[in-house]
Amino acid sequence: MSYETIETETHGRVALIRLNRPQALNALNAKLISELDCALAGFEADEGIGCVVITGSEKAFAAGADIKEMAGKTFAEAFLSDFIGRWDTVARARKPIIAAVAGFALGGGCEVAMMCDFIIAADTAQFGQPEIKLGVIPGAGGTQRLTRAIGKAKAMDLVLTGRMMGAEEAERSGLVARVVPAADLVAEALKAGAAIAAMSLPAALMAKDAVNAAFETTLTEGVRYERRLFYSLFATEDQKEGMAAFAEKRKAAFRHR
Numbered sequence: 001m002s003y004e005t006i007e008t009e010t011h012g013r014v015a016l017i018r019l020n021r022p023q024a025l026n027a028l029n030a031k032l033i034s035e036l037d038c039a040l041a042g043f044e045a046d047e048g049i050g051c052v053v054i055t056g057s058e059k060a061f062a063a064g065a066d067i068k069e070m071a072g073k074t075f076a077e078a079f080l081s082d083f084i085g086r087w088d089t090v091a092r093a094r095k096p097i098i099a100a101v102a103g104f105a106l107g108g109g110c111e112v113a114m115m116c117d118f119i120i121a122a123d124t125a126q127f128g129q130p131e132i133k134l135g136v137i138p139g140a141g142g143t144q145r146l147t148r149a150i151g152k153a154k155a156m157d158l159v160l161t162g163r164m165m166g167a168e169e170a171e172r173s174g175l176v177a178r179v180v181p182a183a184d185l186v187a188e189a190l191k192a193g194a195a196i197a198a199m200s201l202p203a204a205l206m207a208k209d210a211v212n213a214a215f216e217t218t219l220t221e222g223v224r225y226e227r228r229l230f231y232s233l234f235a236t237e238d239q240k241e242g243m244a245a246f247a248e249k250r251k252a253a254f255r256h257r
């Protein structure tokens with residue numbers, strides 16, 4: 001498949017999607033979102049892929065929704081077409097997705113990064129929800145996911161002032177899982193992706209599902225849900241293999257069954 005605004009490649013069981021609109025700092029226009037959608041759907045359906053890494057360029061993960069594309073929309077066009085509604089593919093993916101962020105991750109760029117399961121940031125990364133400066137507010141989950149990730153005080157600070165937050169502050173605040181030197185970003189993300197992709201795919205999918213349930217339900221319901229998933233994994237060949245491998249002091253060879 002050939003794309004114009006993204007590039008894709010695979011590294012063993014890890015898929016790498018690189019956002020690629022350098023002239024606009026990877027601003028997310030309809031074409032890019034639709035190509036991202038299409039690439040993700042392909043990797044979701046491919047049993048040979050166990051983890052996806054989404055990255056941008058050295059200068060920008062993505063500088064937000066394409067302001068020039070949306071500037072002229074009327075309320076009716078925006079509301080009736082629900083153009084941001086199409087952005088949810090990343091959040092709906094079942095396979096683990098890592099955002100590898102260097103440079104700007106602003107507005108929709110920060111929101112797409114937050115839709116991923118975790119963020120590995122280069123020391124050059126800058127996160128922000130600057131929509132307030134454009135006379136609007138975040139529209140792709142920024143007020144919700146950012147608040148859950150870093151708490152009300154910091155989320156209000158970022159959303160109301162539109163200021164940017166560097167990688168170190170983002171890690172301290174809990175938005176980012178780790179910070180690495182910019183030169184190592186993609187290699188580190190692929191390494192983390194390979195570690196995940198080597199696990200049993202059913203277990204990885206259920207682990208992701210269970211952690212995400214913590215944001216949607218009560219503690220009692222969440223623990224009950226986790227336990228059901230836990231017991232159900234005893235129906236997999238991979239559970240037998242994983243536990244046998246431990247007892248036999250060898251590395252497990254999961255077959256994703």
Ligand SMILES: CC(C)=CC(=O)SCCNC(=O)CCNC(=O)[C@H](O)C(C)(C)COP(=O)(O)OP(=O)(O)OC[C@H]1O[C@@H](n2cnc3c(N)ncnc32)[C@H](O)[C@@H]1OP(=O)(O)O
Pocket residue numbers: 023024025027028063064065066067068069084104106107108109111130131134137138139140
């Ligand atoms: C998802 C929803 C609902 C909303 C949103 O995401 S709204 C967008 C939120 N993002 C922003 O407001 C960031 C806008 N960009 C900037 O503030 C700056 O570009 C910067 C701080 C990220 C970088 O500044 P710098 O001086 O280094 O670079 P520029 O000359 O400003 O940009 C280079 C080139 O890229 C174009 N660009 C940048 N961001 C966007 C964008 N979000 N949409 C469309 N185009 C963008 C910028 O216009 C310039 O291109 P031209 O020289 O051809 O104008």
